[in-house]
Amino acid sequence: MDVFLSTFHPAAEAAAALPAANRHLPIFRRCVDSDDPAVLVTRCVRPGAPLSGDWLLLLTGRRLVVTQDTRPLHRLRLHLNANLRHLSNVTWRLDLARPGIELAVTAIDGVRERFRMRLGDSDTVWWAESLLRESFTAKPVCV
Numbered sequence: 001m002d003v004f005l006s007t008f009h010p011a012a013e014a015a016a017a018l019p020a021a022n023r024h025l026p027i028f029r030r031c032v033d034s035d036d037p038a039v040l041v042t043r044c045v046r047p048g049a050p051l052s053g054d055w056l057l058l059l060t061g062r063r064l065v066v067t068q069d070t071r072p073l074h075r076l077r078l079h080l081n082a083n084l085r086h087l088s089n090v091t092w093r094l095d096l097a098r099p100g101i102e103l104a105v106t107a108i109d110g111v112r113e114r115f116r117m118r119l120g121d122s123d124t125v126w127w128a129e130s131l132l133r134e135s136f137t138a139k140p141v142c143v
Helices: 003-014 021-029 122-136
Strands: 040-046 052-058 061-070 076-083 088-094 100-106 112-118
Touching: 003 021, 021 052, 021 061, 021 076, 021 088, 021 100, 040 122, 052 112, 052 122, 100 122
Parallel strands: none
Antiparallel strands: 040 052, 040 112, 052 061, 061 076, 088 100, 100 112
């Protein structure tokens, strides 16, 4: 059974990212293993480049993948495809006034990436924050 596909649509629907997520699905599918469940699928923007197009962020159990729908030609392109273990200095800041979360990560090549997730309401912000905490908080290693 394809765990990724069975969890992708519920994750996108929970963050109100459908139907845009369906358009980006072929790129996500190439980046993620079939046994890696989708945790969060949401629209986002780049704080430093507000007019750079539409962005979609996918967080799975093992990867962070970000795609872009460029303007004006609406071409899809892969922007970031990273294993969570290879990301460093991961921080996020909640914004309840304009419901969203600003996520910042440093990729393995040293480039600092910032994305602002646009979420519907404060309950969705808290839900997404709990998913980020679960994904990026170090889990103890049993020896």
